[in-house]
Structure formats: structure tokens, C-alpha cells
Amino acid sequence: MAKVKTAFFCQNCGTQYAKWQGQCNSCKEWNTIVEELIQKEEKQSWRPSSPETKRAPKPLRIKEIDSSQEIRLNTGDGELNRVLGGGLVPGSLTLLGGEPGIGKSTLLLQISLRLPYRTLYVSGEESQKQIKMRAERIEHSLDNCFILTETKTQNIFKQIEAIEPEVVIIDSIQTLHSDLIESSAGSISQIRETTAELIKFAKETNVPVILIGHITKDGSIAGPKILEHMVDTVLQFEGDRNHVYRILRSLKNRFGSTAELGIYEMQGTGLREVANPSEILISHKEEELSGTAIATTMEGMRPLMVEIQALVSSAVYGTPQRSTTGYNAKRLNMILAVLEKRAGFRLAAKDVFLNITGGINVDDPAIDLAVVAAILSSNEDIPVGKDFCFAGEIGLSGEIRPVNRVEQRIQEAEKLGFSTIFVSKYNKISLKNTLIEIKLVSKIEDVAGHLFG
Secondary structure, three states: OOOOOEEEEEEOOOOEEEEOOOOOOOOOOOOOOOEEEOOOOOOOOOOOOHHHHHHHOOOHHHHHHHOOOOEOOOOHHHHHHHHHHEEEEOOOOOOEEEEEOHHHHHHHHHHHOOOOOOOOOEOOOHHHHHHHHHHHOOOOOOOEEEEEEOOEHHHHHHHHHHOOOOOEEEEHHHOOOOOOOOOOOOHHHHHHHHHHHHHHHHHHOOEEEEEEEOOOOOOOOOOOOHHHHHEEEEEEEOOOOOOOOOEEEEEEEEEOOOOOOOEEEOOOOOEEOOOOHHHHHOOOOOOOOEEEEEEEEOOEEEEEEEEEEEEEEEEOOOOEEEEEEEHHHHHHHHHHHHHHHHHOOOOOEEEEEEEOOOOOOOOOHHHHHHHHHHHHHHHHHHOOOOOOOEOOOOOOOOOOEEEOHHHHHHHHHHHHHOOOEEOOOOOOOOOOOOOOOOEEEEHHHHHHHHOOO
């Protein structure tokens, strides 16, 4: 048996030190360095049993590498497939993070029950009976899912060799521990070691692995930052536990875009895919109210219709308030300055409150025109037509600038029944035989004239 060695790790960033110190030199946090025991011993982690995988890899010319077999695995979930870029890549490692109780385990259990592949669901937090109780609520027809309650990686690999699964799901990476490291489960060294063993297994066997990761109070993945560098894909599952809608985002994706978005609705039978997100982002009102406008935005390749709400009132106190929810506050200040300087609207002495419904954050500059329409509608107390929508960026000189993928935005607005869309006249539009009326505008005054006379 080798000598037992002590090391010190920062619990925030994972930096290793030879001795304890008060402040981490890497992340500048105080009192985050903790002592951990590391035992170097001749023990085996994952080792392939087939002689083909034991051979050392040889360098190949890039044209000699066969990529025809790398077919993505369909998860049976359209929203997850979109965020991943088309499905699970064989041999990839995916990390799913989110707040406690948001639905991470429900999402992956639901997917594992519907996958047409042999799936091993490893849980270190719940017993098999507890998982069975949750699975009975989820509608499923396939029976290819195996449930294992284990936290020791060496025992997990033994079961993997016996079952030979095509997909492995770990819930969660913070509960695993390896015999190679003496420290407790969830420590920096254990997370790093167990993740390295799973990466080695995934790359050598071409089996995709999905990990669930806890998050800290500031919203980042718990454990060392190197964990996010080691995996291929990092997904974030977010939403308010007091509401039924959940949003799945990609923070890192080596095999696809990070701009895609998946939306789910939490129900008693599991998570329902929301194929038309506009149904939750646009409120349904019986009467027209001032201060609301509909914007067309893009999340990846998906066009969305979002509702912008604005409230403009006289400032009660000396300094006017500027408050936003789901929109960049600095950009709102810029738009108000443009309206004051270029368009002649007197808003400097008024409070302005802006909200994007649905609980999402939008950073697409194409919603600027809808923000302007909502602010002017509230200021004049004249409602914008409920069949009107907007897609345009506001420049500092008051001009309406063109936006990308304008034809997709127009088609989405037409599909949802809008009669008129306002876009920049500098956009090149080749659509023909459209039922929606396309208003080409170049300045804020043109939009105000159309809306309020």
C-alpha cells in the first residue's frame, strides 16, 4: 500500500494547494480551501474486457477516419433532441444541472423509460422503490430501463459489464465515490476522479453517459470548474418551482449550437413538451389594454412570439425609476434616450417599467421595436392592435435597423394569425403570396404614425 498523502483543494474552483491558506489565488474566494486525503494505491478503475478496445490507438489521417457510424441516438424527446443538436452522440458525456426540485431526475427518468435502447439508470439518492413510485406516474410503453442504486464506481462498472447498456444515466455525480480516492463523496477530488473514470468508459465503449449535477447557491455547477471542461455538453434546467413551465438551455455543446431552447410543462404525469412556446409567452386578454406589444424573437433556429409589457407613469419621487424584468436595463435606458432626443417624446420625468411575460430573458435586439411600441402605447394610453407584431432593432439615430432571419419571423407571425408585422425597410424580403401585411418602416416616427395616427 502506498503512502497516504494530504492535499488542499478550493471548494469553489478546484485549485490544488500543498498547504492550507486563507484565500484562493485563482478565484480570490476566502475560506474555501479544505483538506482532503488522497490515497495512491494500485487499484483498477474502468478497464475494457474486449481485446479490441485494449489496443493502443494509432494516429490516422483525418480523411482516413470513418465518421459514417457516428449516428446520433434519438432520445424520443423533441425538445431535448433540439437542444443537443439532433440527439445523443455515441461516446459523449452530458452534464445536466439545475436547482433542487426543478425536475432533473424526472426528466431523465422519463427519457430513460421511453428510450428504445437498453438503458441503465444509476441513482445514488433514491432507492429502487422510490424510483418505481415516480416511474408509475410517467406514461411509458417501453421496458428497456434497468434501475441500479449504487454509489461506488467499481460496482457500477461491474453491472455495466453484465448488462451492456447502450445509454448510462448517473443521478448524481456528487454522490459517486471511487476506491482510488480516500476522500468523501462530493469532494473536489472525488468528483474529478469519478468523472474521469466515466469519460474513459464512454470514449472506449462508445456509450453515451448523462450526468446530473447539483448547483450552488449562485447557480453554478457544484464542484470544480474543471468538471464543465471535462464533459462534452452542459445543459441547464431552469424555471420557477412555483410555476409549471421549465426551460432547458445548452451552456456548452461540442456537437451542436448553444443557442437552442427547450420548453416543458410540469404535469402530474411528468414533463410535457411544449411544441408551440408562444402559447405560454403571449397572454390571452378579452379587452385591449395599452402598454402591450408582441415581438418576434429567435432562440437558435426557433422563432418565438413574446409579449412586451410597459408601464409609463409620472414620477412620484424626484428621480424617475427605470425597472426591467427579462430585458437589459442599459438597453432600455438607451431606447428612452433615443425616444427623447430623436423622436421628441418627453419621458425624462416619467417612471418606466418593462416586463417580458413568461419568465424568460431575451437579449435579441430585434425586440427593440416592440419595446418602443409598448412604451409609446402606455405613454399615450392607446392600445396597440392585438393583431400587430414587431421585428426591428433601434439605432442611436432613431432609425430602425434590419434583423436576421426576418422571413422566419414573418412566417411564424402569419402561422399564429397576426395580420400585420412591422419590419425595417432595409430588410431584404423575398416572400410571396403571404396573408400577413408587411409594414416597412425606417424611423420611430413612421411606427408612431401607423399605430397612433
